[in-house]
Amino acid sequence: xxxxxxxxxxxxxxxxxxxxxxxxxxxALLVVMLYYPVGTVLVEAVTRDGAPSLSPLLDVxxxxxxxxxxxxxxxxxxxxxxxxxxxxxxxxxDVLxxxxxVPGAVLAPDRSTLxxxxxxxxxxxxxxxxxxxxxxxxxxxxxxxxxxxxxxxxxxYVLARFEFPGRQTIQSLTAVPFVLPSIMVAxxxxxxxxxxxPLNDLLxxxxxxxxxxxxxxxxxxxxxxxxxAPLVTRIVAAAWESVDARTVETARSLGASPLRAFRxxxxxxxxxAVATGALLTFIFxxxxxxxxxxxxxxxxxxxxxxxxxxxxxxxxxxAAALAVLETVVSLGLTxxxxxxxxxxTRGDRVASALKREPLAGLDAKRIALVGYALVVGLVxxxxxxxxxxxxxxxxxxxxxxxxxxxxxxETTAATSQTKPGVAVRNSLLFGVGTLALxxxxxxxxxxxxxxxxxxxxxxxxxxxxxxxxxxxVVGLGMLQGLVFGVDVFGTRLAVGGPVAIVAAHAxxxxxxxxxxxAPLLGGxxxxxxxxxxxxxxxxxxxxxxxxxxxxxxxxxxxAAFAFAISxxxxxxxxxxxxxxxxxxxxxxxxxxxxxxTLGPATAMGSVLLVVTAASFVVIDRVGGRYRE
Amino acid sequence: MSSLTLxxxxxxxxxxxxxxxxxxxxxxxxxxxxVGPSGCGKTTTLRTVAGFESPDAGEVLFGGDxxxxxxxxxxxxxxxxxxxxLFPHMSVAENVAYGLRFSDDPPDRDARVAELLELVGLAGxxxxxxxxxxxxxxxxxxxxxxxxxxxxxxxxxxxMSALDARLRERLRREVREIQTAxxxxxxxxxxxxxxxxxxxxxxxxxxxxxxxxxxxPEAVYREPETRFVAEFVGENNVFEGVVRDxxxxxxxxxxxxxxxxxxxxxxxxxxxxxxGEGTNRFTATVEYAEFLGEAVRVGLSWRGHDLVVRTDSVxxxxxxxxxxxxxxxxxxx
Numbered sequence: 001x002x003x004x005x006x007x008x009x010x011x012x013x014x015x016x017x018x019x020x021x022x023x024x025x026x027x028a029l030l031v032v033m034l035y036y037p038v039g040t041v042l043v044e045a046v047t048r049d050g051a052p053s054l055s056p057l058l059d060v061x062x063x064x065x066x067x068x069x070x071x072x073x074x075x076x077x078x079x080x081x082x083x084x085x086x087x088x089x090x091x092x093x094d095v096l097x098x099x100x101x102v103p104g105a106v107l108a109p110d111r112s113t114l115x116x117x118x119x120x121x122x123x124x125x126x127x128x129x130x131x132x133x134x135x136x137x138x139x140x141x142x143x144x145x146x147x148x149x150x151x152x153x154x155x156x157y158v159l160a161r162f163e164f165p166g167r168q169t170i171q172s173l174t175a176v177p178f179v180l181p182s183i184m185v186a187x188x189x190x191x192x193x194x195x196x197x198p199l200n201d202l203l204x205x206x207x208x209x210x211x212x213x214x215x216x217x218x219x220x221x222x223x224x225x226x227x228x229a230p231l232v233t234r235i236v237a238a239a240w241e242s243v244d245a246r247t248v249e250t251a252r253s254l255g256a257s258p259l260r261a262f263r264x265x266x267x268x269x270x271x272x273a274v275a276t277g278a279l280l281t282f283i284f285x286x287x288x289x290x291x292x293x294x295x296x297x298x299x300x301x302x303x304x305x306x307x308x309x310x311x312x313x314x315x316x317x318x319a320a321a322l323a324v325l326e327t328v329v330s331l332g333l334t335x336x337x338x339x340x341x342x343x344x345t346r347g348d349r350v351a352s353a354l355k356r357e358p359l360a361g362l363d364a365k366r367i368a369l370v371g372y373a374l375v376v377g378l379v380x381x382x383x384x385x386x387x388x389x390x391x392x393x394x395x396x397x398x399x400x401x402x403x404x405x406x407x408x409x410e411t412t413a414a415t416s417q418t419k420p421g422v423a424v425r426n427s428l429l430f431g432v433g434t435l436a437l438x439x440x441x442x443x444x445x446x447x448x449x450x451x452x453x454x455x456x457x458x459x460x461x462x463x464x465x466x467x468x469x470x471x472x473v474v475g476l477g478m479l480q481g482l483v484f485g486v487d488v489f490g491t492r493l494a495v496g497g498p499v500a501i502v503a504a505h506a507x508x509x510x511x512x513x514x515x516x517x518a519p520l521l522g523g524x525x526x527x528x529x530x531x532x533x534x535x536x537x538x539x540x541x542x543x544x545x546x547x548x549x550x551x552x553x554x555x556x557x558x559a560a561f562a563f564a565i566s567x568x569x570x571x572x573x574x575x576x577x578x579x580x581x582x583x584x585x586x587x588x589x590x591x592x593x594x595x596x597t598l599g600p601a602t603a604m605g606s607v608l609l610v611v612t613a614a615s616f617v618v619i620d621r622v623g624g625r626y627r628e
Numbered sequence: 629m630s631s632l633t634l635x636x637x638x639x640x641x642x643x644x645x646x647x648x649x650x651x652x653x654x655x656x657x658x659x660x661x662x663v664g665p666s667g668c669g670k671t672t673t674l675r676t677v678a679g680f681e682s683p684d685a686g687e688v689l690f691g692g693d694x695x696x697x698x699x700x701x702x703x704x705x706x707x708x709x710x711x712x713x714l715f716p717h718m719s720v721a722e723n724v725a726y727g728l729r730f731s732d733d734p735p736d737r738d739a740r741v742a743e744l745l746e747l748v749g750l751a752g753x754x755x756x757x758x759x760x761x762x763x764x765x766x767x768x769x770x771x772x773x774x775x776x777x778x779x780x781x782x783x784x785x786x787x788m789s790a791l792d793a794r795l796r797e798r799l800r801r802e803v804r805e806i807q808t809a810x811x812x813x814x815x816x817x818x819x820x821x822x823x824x825x826x827x828x829x830x831x832x833x834x835x836x837x838x839x840x841x842x843x844x845p846e847a848v849y850r851e852p853e854t855r856f857v858a859e860f861v862g863e864n865n866v867f868e869g870v871v872r873d874x875x876x877x878x879x880x881x882x883x884x885x886x887x888x889x890x891x892x893x894x895x896x897x898x899x900x901x902x903x904g905e906g907t908n909r910f911t912a913t914v915e916y917a918e919f920l921g922e923a924v925r926v927g928l929s930w931r932g933h934d935l936v937v938r939t940d941s942v943x944x945x946x947x948x949x950x951x952x953x954x955x956x957x958x959x960x961x
Contacts, residue, residue: 016699525711525713527709527711527713528713528715530678530680530700530707530709530713531707531709531713531715531770531773531774532715532726533679533680533699533700533701534678534700534701534703534705534706534707534774534783535701535706535726535727535730535773535774535776535777536701536727536729536730536731536777537701537726537729537730538699538701539699541730545715545726546715549717550716550717
């Protein structure tokens, strides 16, 4: 008896230090995996010839290539207004002139209509501010945001206001594009909208002129909309569902028409969600990498792509300076987003949600929805289907040669060449490693972020930092810091590529665990934990016995996201896997893509799609047990 | 021997003082109630005793020993919350047995669970899920769960507030009976002064983070020491004036009042204010009359005072002569 009592006492002591220890371990991991690597990049950006210097940053800021008209501002602050003013006047005049031609062309259609519209569009799209690479990056992000809103908002309307079979399935599917490997999506877009893709086949069949979308701003914007429109749909639909029907009924009873009630009561409640979705989209597309790399190339390079190119050219100081400036912008945006989201989400469950109307029937509204469904099919389904079809279609019809090529590569490839099987194995291994790191980290950070006080708000912001730091920057930092090696007390420490890749994936993945778990954790009545503690449970025990089981759906969802993020991660992997055998499926897709034909890339992309889908299903099954 | 001592507790939150020098002694086996309006500090006091909050100054002592720095799980307290806080992923039996996992000499779990469910009138409910129970049943389970590990101290934080009036009255009697049977020292928090008077051995009335008065329900009702207590516990009619030679002038009317000379605030209970009787008599205007069933509550206005009197029937006419005897007036300051 006495023996078991001391044993019990010992385990209680261990439990008592478990939570603080887990916190310390998480903090240490964050330092090693995120802050230190990114810090090395920062230091690189403010060092020249071993001495502290601002010149790398100033060089970028003074270079018209990077910042356009603003370069003059850094050199000669007084001269700016004239330059910006001149741009504003000419481009506004151009855009207005181009747009003025639109109504006439549409009202009196003739053979020149299409041309006139296309010209107006080109002028509009080309009117980006003359702020160099940064200006272009922001401009494409703005266009992508507008496109995502245009594509996403009708979806929110349909999901929130109509009832139809499969509605919930579609609602869950809106989470999928976000975790699809971006390089695979890029391949899908090439397959769908390329010169010989189904879109041009259709145009040819109709006797219309074909369109050349590859390496154009339009296809980049469209691919960004593929990613972010579902995000907008999700956020806005959730807000719409939480509109209390009684507020609308009150407005109607006070004399407002349905439209008026929407404008006065519903729209103000949706506005914060729309703004949240837009800001998030802007942040993601500002830092977007594989989409732009694959669909735009260096011709349409954004900051991130150019940064990658600088790394490839071993211009590391310039890359570091770019990384710092990019991070400053995205960190500021992310901070704005978090502040705004905090204010915008009150997250109360509504007593009476708006009633959905059945979708069946035929009227103007529903015919418009059919049109919307076609656009959704074109943007979301066509690229994936095209990729699958292209992977089994050769010049002479059906073929398995691309898959045979993959198999053949597996057995005969030289060590320096990319083997598909190795890529699959690496991806799965890194995914499991990412889960093992990111789920506990995310849980600890979610707990920490819910405590009251300034410290916890700092934790909240620090935990979300990976959203604001690009994968390329993390990859670069890890490469310089951990992979090349660090001197610690005279001993040179270096980690291998695979460890660094798992760390980089975990950095990208844990915020999704935090975001899935924290709201559930925050929604728990704190008295549950207090009851458990009053009954004799230590803090750690209460966590294991009470909180973890109750937030299991969030943990499962977070884990599914974490795994999918790891499987699809490209930005830092492509840097860390350079010249090693630690390449993953997305890296393999990109390597095959740079070859002459699309076939092997689509085949590899299809393998990636199948593996991603399968793992998502498996995790969903495992997690689904707790969903009740 | 006092089983729980609070010595000069101070607790501040950003800008506000939740507890302002709270000192109390709770005796062994006592049913002790903290009562006061919301925000008076009664729940903060309870949470400090449980160890969920730590005081900025002062001490909590259990049986004479300070528990500063002792985590909640080591304090040997049972807590019942207003929102029950049953673990939703555990059955009734698992909820009740949860605290037994941590006891040094675990008793036979099933027997202990059955015994406690029997005690709270839920025998046979072991396999139910909390979600299937009514509010009253959930509260009984919460009570059984808190009592299962035989705590030294039972802390009840507004346990009845979410229940309807009739159930509340029944349950509070049952809680009191169980407490008496087990002899467990109990601190009960409520904003309902009638509930406090009905169940407690002693009551502490709190306001603005301070203890206004401690005493038996009868003492607190009959001899309030402050104007706040006089008005918060039961209903009261409050007068102010300057006393001189056993008489006080209120609104240009002279009343007999046995009190020392100087400014005085005194109260007269509605039942002590009588129609057409009493030494100190005056004429007031009838503002309203409410039929309560067993009595009629009449609101009066008299020279800037809002007064309440209880009578047997709805008064006729717009004016009423009322009065009170000097010995029924309680001077509160």
